Amino acid sequence: MGLTDILIKFGLIVIIFLISLVIAMYSTYAERKVAAFMQDRVGPDRAGPWGILQPLADGGKMFLKEEIIPTNANGFLFIAGPSLAILVSCIGTAVIPWGQQLVIGGHVIDLQVADVNVGVLYIFGVVSLGVYGIMIGGWASNNKYSLLGAIRAASQNISYEIAMGLSIIALLMTTGTLSLRHIAEQQSGFWHGHWFTWNVFSQPLGFLIFLICAFAETNRSPFDLPECETELVGGYHTEYSSMKLGFYLFSEYINMFVSGAVMATLYFGGYNFPLMHHIHSPNLVAILGVVVLFAKIFFFIFFFMWVRWTIPRFRYDQLMDLGWKVLIPLSIANIVITGVWITYFK
Amino acid sequence: MEPLSNRRKVIEAKPLNFMERIYLPAILKGLAITIKHFFRKPVTIRYPEEKREYSENFRGQHSLKRDEHGRERCTACGLCALSCPAEAITMISAERQKGEEHLYREEKYAAVYEINMLRCIFCGLCEEACPKEAIYLDGPHVPSDYLRKDFIYGKDKLVEAPLNQ
Numbered sequence A: 001m002g003l004t005d006i007l008i009k010f011g012l013i014v015i016i017f018l019i020s021l022v023i024a025m026y027s028t029y030a031e032r033k034v035a036a037f038m039q040d041r042v043g044p045d046r047a048g049p050w051g052i053l054q055p056l057a058d059g060g061k062m063f064l065k066e067e068i069i070p071t072n073a074n075g076f077l078f079i080a081g082p083s084l085a086i087l088v089s090c091i092g093t094a095v096i097p098w099g100q101q102l103v104i105g106g107h108v109i110d111l112q113v114a115d116v117n118v119g120v121l122y123i124f125g126v127v128s129l130g131v132y133g134i135m136i137g138g139w140a141s142n143n144k145y146s147l148l149g150a151i152r153a154a155s156q157n158i159s160y161e162i163a164m165g166l167s168i169i170a171l172l173m174t175t176g177t178l179s180l181r182h183i184a185e186q187q188s189g190f191w192h193g194h195w196f197t198w199n200v201f202s203q204p205l206g207f208l209i210f211l212i213c214a215f216a217e218t219n220r221s222p223f224d225l226p227e228c229e230t231e232l233v234g235g236y237h238t239e240y241s242s243m244k245l246g247f248y249l250f251s252e253y254i255n256m257f258v259s260g261a262v263m264a265t266l267y268f269g270g271y272n273f274p275l276m277h278h279i280h281s282p283n284l285v286a287i288l289g290v291v292v293l294f295a296k297i298f299f300f301i302f303f304f305m306w307v308r309w310t311i312p313r314f315r316y317d318q319l320m321d322l323g324w325k326v327l328i329p330l331s332i333a334n335i336v337i338t339g340v341w342i343t344y345f346k
Numbered sequence B: 001m002e003p004l005s006n007r008r009k010v011i012e013a014k015p016l017n018f019m020e021r022i023y024l025p026a027i028l029k030g031l032a033i034t035i036k037h038f039f040r041k042p043v044t045i046r047y048p049e050e051k052r053e054y055s056e057n058f059r060g061q062h063s064l065k066r067d068e069h070g071r072e073r074c075t076a077c078g079l080c081a082l083s084c085p086a087e088a089i090t091m092i093s094a095e096r097q098k099g100e101e102h103l104y105r106e107e108k109y110a111a112v113y114e115i116n117m118l119r120c121i122f123c124g125l126c127e128e129a130c131p132k133e134a135i136y137l138d139g140p141h142v143p144s145d146y147l148r149k150d151f152i153y154g155k156d157k158l159v160e161a162p163l164n165q
Helices: A003-038 A054-064 A075-095 A119-140 A144-175 A180-186 A204-217 A242-267 A282-308 A316-345 B024-038 B079-083 B125-129
Strands: A102-104 A107-109 B089-095 B108-116
Touching: A003 A054, A003 A075, A003 A107, A003 A242, A003 A282, A003 B024, A054 A242, A075 A119, A075 A242, A102 A282, A119 A144, A119 A180, A119 A242, A144 A180, A144 A204, A144 A242, A144 A316, A180 A242, A204 A242, A204 A316, A242 A282, A282 B024, B079 B089, B079 B125
Parallel strands: none
Antiparallel strands: A102 A107, B089 B108
């Protein structure tokens, strides 16, 4: 691996990091705009044209706010919580294949930071680490609302991770690989022979389960119990102020971005798009692929928001019921159906 | 009990049937409703730049009128204060001196005329009571302020600007 390769990788990492931060920033703006439009309002429109500078103003506000650490809080863990939350949500993007290989001046550029052959497991591990940021922050605050929020987050994430993992197992049975790059390549094009190539068409039930679990994993409405204002003040980040609060809010939006990317890659063909085999310039296909992947991710982010402003929050017992009594049996049934299908029809 | 209207509807708490229990049809219906609103025109009026059209007979801040020669019409008869249900109006009358004919139309005028805007309910009875067509509630909204005493509007704020200005 030469110096150029290392530089290219480094550049790619920086670009992806910046992109995910900018997307998280503008997700806050998009969230407010989407909420406003769905409620027949206009939303933020004062900072810059159409309020486009609103995220910068919010960020500046966050940085300049007074930083409060409660007297009886555990100082180290109080700071470690949000740091862990944002770190974990940022490293999730490392294994996502953003596009096909670019060839520029003889250099082959992989649009993927690391082609880990257990990419799905890596994502899974990183996602389950995310709960530690919330748990540590909630515990270190020394506040009962924070603790309750954190406990809810932990139990919710654990419950839904099982269903999520089981729904992925059914997917992996059909793909036969754990590498996200290979999974994306298998879904090349849109139509092959007599059926769609995208996994969502062979695993519709699995996708539905995965989608529901993704809502729960990112603590988004209707599963936003860890931070439900009406019962728990602010939930796990009640005691947080300034940029530490900003990190928690940011990590939620980065999580949305990552889970959108994972859903697009696993189920919606990743960077593949219909009629891609008719374009003969490989670089053009790669660049279009990146654009298409981001369009899919943006659609998922929009969908997260769309659902948030439609559905009321679940009650805690309903949440547990749905996770353990509905989604887990359903995903096990999905595995069985997939197994039968593979044995007899493939 | 005898129902008061025919709109009464008996609602029973029925257990959810299967289609309701899987939530998805209801969720899809909800998503359809919100996306419909997403493309609807916002009802917001962006206030400082846009203002809501007021009705023709909107009653805002009072103004004390002048006649066609620019003289104050008010003759301090006190009928407005008498008609005021909120007792917001008070005045002190004075006699017109020689040489003040260009200022006041009648021989008697209001030296002090005060309306307490915190008491006023903008009912418009003062303008109905006025025999001289001297007071009308044709102004804008009364703006907010910090101190109670600043809501007592005197002649400096109420009287119309002179004609020749």
